[in-house]
Amino acid sequence: MSGLSIGILVDSSLKHQYLGDMVVQAGHTIGFASVLKINAALPSLEQKVDAWVVDVSDPEGDEDHEQKAALIRLLDTLLEQTKVPLIVNDSRELAQGSPEYRDWVRRMLQRLERLNGDINLQSSASATEVWVLAASTGGPAAVKDFLKRLPGGLKIAFVYVQHIDTGQAETLVKMMNGSGAYPASIARQGSVLSDNTITLITANRSVNIHNNGTLVVDKKPWSGYYSPSIDQVAANVARVYRKHSGMIVFSGMGDDGAASCRLIKQQGGKVWVQAPEQCTIASMPDAALATGAVSFAGSPVELADELARLKTPRKVKRYFPR
Secondary structure (H helix, E strand, O other): OOOOEEEEEEOOHHHHHHHHHHHHHOOOEEEEEEEOOOOOOOOOOOOOOOEEEEEOOOOOOHHHHHHHHHHHHHHHHHHHHOOOOEEEEOOOOOOOOOHHHHHHHHHHHHHHHHHHHHHHHHHOOOOOOEEEEEEOOOHHHHHHHHHHHOOOOOOOEEEEEEOOOHHHHHHHHHHHHOOOOOOEEEOOOOOEOOOOEEEEEOOOOOEEEOOOOEEEEOOOOOOOOOOOOHHHHHHHHHHHHHHHEEEEEOOOOOOOOHHHHHHHHHOOOEEEEEOHHHOOOOHHHHHHHOOOOOOEEEOHHHHHHHHHHHHOOOOOOOOOOO
């Protein structure tokens, strides 16, 4: 789900402009909007929206009793009848560009981010185990072989971090979708890391993972030398999923991922690598091996077999003497 349909109810045209800009900036659409007026009929709330954002100020003075009563009735009706999330805000008449306005923008964007993730969680449960597939030069072919071999239904969410130009992301997703039993998609704001899926992290926008398994896609670029950053993603996965995290470092140039190997191991997760002799370029697996955190190395096929064995252990028959 790439964005929500937001209903806006405000008590001034200026707030309508503020919130309209905010909704679009956050990647959503305006499904309904109304500026409430004194003595005017209240709008129908039977709108097909994913959430309501209500921004009203407490009226001041005796002359505003009618407006206050109308707004109270509206809020009561929303709270009683709506089946979608409701954000109640009070921005008052902020001066655009002021420190107060910038702080309000930041807080509202955060609330919309959380809202998007929470709504997506209602239709797609978050995974309990997440593995990072890390790769650079030679990685796509190795990951494709790994996915071809991997049986479906292992109840793992894969996060694929590949050093690749942004323009090639869609091509890579199509390649992964044709490689096995796990559908792939590009990381999007508010999307959920769900079982038996692959989420591709791209180079143009940094990504973080909330504790509930939803994604925050920032408009800011990745910090540091690598874009996307394997270390940043893997460290985030280790923090959230702890012993239910893992990482496989495939063929690639450089040392991205080496630092986060230790973090995943410290949290009780597993770190594996493509065997250096199997790689197009072995710099990344070699750097991971040098950390002492790697517990298994093999070809893409062997890595897939080992993960399948780990997730579906054989039942041992026990024989008892009569």
